[in-house]
Structures are given as C-alpha cells and as structure tokens.
Amino acid sequence: MPDTLAQILAAAARGTFPAPDGTTTIVEQPSVRDAGVLALTAHSVVFSDEDPQWIRSTLAATPSDALGATMNPHFLCALLARTGRRTNTIDLLTVADALPGGPDLPLREIRDPDHPRVARAMKYRDEVRVWATDGGVVLLGRGVAGRWETAIEVDEAARGRGLGVRLARAARQLVPDPFVWSQQSPGNARSVRTFQAAGFRPVGSEALLIPG
Numbered sequence: 001m002p003d004t005l006a007q008i009l010a011a012a013a014r015g016t017f018p019a020p021d022g023t024t025t026i027v028e029q030p031s032v033r034d035a036g037v038l039a040l041t042a043h044s045v046v047f048s049d050e051d052p053q054w055i056r057s058t059l060a061a062t063p064s065d066a067l068g069a070t071m072n073p074h075f076l077c078a079l080l081a082r083t084g085r086r087t088n089t090i091d092l093l094t095v096a097d098a099l100p101g102g103p104d105l106p107l108r109e110i111r112d113p114d115h116p117r118v119a120r121a122m123k124y125r126d127e128v129r130v131w132a133t134d135g136g137v138v139l140l141g142r143g144v145a146g147r148w149e150t151a152i153e154v155d156e157a158a159r160g161r162g163l164g165v166r167l168a169r170a171a172r173q174l175v176p177d178p179f180v181w182s183q184q185s186p187g188n189a190r191s192v193r194t195f196q197a198a199g200f201r202p203v204g205s206e207a208l209l210i211p212g
Contacts, residue, residue: 003027004027004028004030004145005027005028005029005030005034005038005045005047005144005145006030006145006146006147008025008027008038008045009144009145009147009181012040012095012203012204013095013178013179013181013203017040017041017043018040018043018045019043020040020041020042020043021042021043022042022043022066022067023043023044023066024043024044024045024046024055024056024059024066024069024070025043025044025045025046026045026046026047026048026052026055026056027045027046027047028047028049029047029048029049030047030144030145030146031145032211033124033211034047034143034144034145034208035047035048035049035083035085035208035209036048036087036144036206036207036208036209037070037071037076037079037206037207037209038093038204038205038206039070039071039204039205039206040203040204041204042067044069044070044071046070046079047145048079048083048209050079050082050083054082055079058075058078058079059075062074062075071090071205071207076207079209080209083209084212085209085210085211085212086209086210086212087207087208087209087210088208088210089185089207090186090205090206090207091183091184091185091186091205091206091207091208092183092184092185092186092192092202092205093181093182093183093202093203093204093205093206094181094182094183094184094195094196094200094201094202094203095179095180095181095182095200095201095203096172096179096180096182096195096198096199096200096201097172097178097179097199098172098173098175098177098178098179098180099169099172099173099199100173101173102173103166103169103170103173103174104166104169104170105133105163105166105167105170106133106134107131107132107133107138107170108131108132108133109129109130109131109132110130110131110132110137115130117130117137117139117153118130118139121139121141121151122141124141124143124210125141125142125143125149126141126142126143127141127142128140128141129141129174131170131174133163133167134158135154135155135157135158135161135163136152136153136154136155136158136163136164136167137152137153137167138150138151138152138167138168138170138171138174139151139152140171140174140175140180143181144206144208147179147181148175148176148177148179148180148181149180149181149182149183150168150171150175150180150181150182151182151183152164152167152168152171152194154167164190164191164194164198165194165197165198166198168182168194168195168197168198168200169198169199171198172198172199182195182200183206186205
C-alpha cells in the first residue's frame with residue numbers, strides 16, 4: 001500500500017486501488033494547505049496531520065457502517081471543528097489520461113493575475129494557467145498533493161453546443177503530465193456528464209478541508 005497521498009493518487013490514476021476491505025488509511029497532509037478525506041471503493045484515505053488515534057476513535061463513534069463513516073456528516077463535522085477548517089462540498093473526483101496534439105478550438109491565455117477566474121484558482125492551486133475562448137475558459141493548476149487539476153466554465157449563452165466537452169478535452173491536451181484530475185459536485189449533473197463525455201473517469205469522492 002503506498003504510504004503518501006501522492007502515491008495513492010498516482011496508483012489510482014493508473015487503475016490500481018487500495019484493497020476494498022472497508023478500512024481507512026491515514027496519511028500525512030501533503031502540504032499545509034491540503035487536508036481532507038478521499039473515499040474510494042470500500043476504502044478511505046484521511047490526509048490530515050491530526051492525531052491518528054483521535055481520527056480512528058471518532059470514526060468508530062460515527063453512526064454509520066465502516067464503508068460510509070469517513071463521508072458521514074458526523075465525522076466530517078467533528079474533523080472540521082477539530083482542525084478549524086471549512087469545506088465547500090463533497091466532490092466526485094475524476095481523472096483522465098493526457099492526450100497528444102493540440103486543442104481543436106482557439107484558445108488565448110489569460111495572464112492577468114487579477115482576473116477573477118485566475119484569482120479564485122490561485123487560492124486552491126499552484127502554477128495556475130487559464131485559457132479563454134469565445135464562450136468559456138479552461139484552467140490548469142497543481143492542486144492536492146501536486147496533482148494537475150482542471151476546471152472549466154461555459155457562459156450560459158454558449159451552453160448546449162458541446163463547448164464544455166471541448167474545453168475539458170483541451171485540458172487533456174494542455175496538461176504537462178500523464179494525467180489530469182477534476183472535481184465535480186455530484187449534484188451538478190451537467191458538469192458530471194460533460195467531463196465523462198470528455199473521457200474523465202470516476203475515482204472516488206473527496207472532501208477537502210480548506211484553511212479557515
């Protein structure tokens with residue numbers, strides 16, 4: 001079993017997952033910024049510098065079966081209170097292989113650090129780059145455990161024309177790494193469908209603990 005979050009993620013990107021044995025692996029935070037919980041098939045990973053004994057005792061007291069304990073609101077609220085952090089949502093975590101060639105739509109890079117999309121991305125990622133096209137933007141940056149992550153935005157007036165899929169696919173061609181990751185809110189079915197149509201495959205669910 002890999003012993004760091006980066007190793008666990010790298011293995012998962014290649015299709016190698018921890019044993020589906022219902023257990024929870026606890027690893028150190030990969031950075032001061034990044035802490036959270038990753039739920040895979042019948043296996044969870046808590047990446048936090050909190051006391052492992054406290055984490056396990058709190059999980060044991062969570063009113064849920066072992067498979068769902070780490071994503072149970074009881075445990076997440078306790079972890080947030082203990083760390084003084086906050087969370088936005090529990091996301092679907094997806095990954096895709098990089099693709100050769102260039103994007104099939106014209107992109108212009110936004111280099112203004114004060115641009116709203118750039119400024120927001122830099123709160124959660126490093127080495128952020130953002131490209132725009134008529135009707136939308138695509139970004140790349142290093143997020144949790146140094147993984148390359150992407151996000152896209154499509155203007156309301158440009159929806160329904162396949163632009164989101166083209167932007168998500170462009171990220172696979174722009175990423176300087178063998179894999180690119182993305183998170184989607186499960187309730188945002190349109191976003192989930194867009195990324196899966198662009199070749200992103202589900203890995204698990206993830207709750208990031210954001211510094212307060």
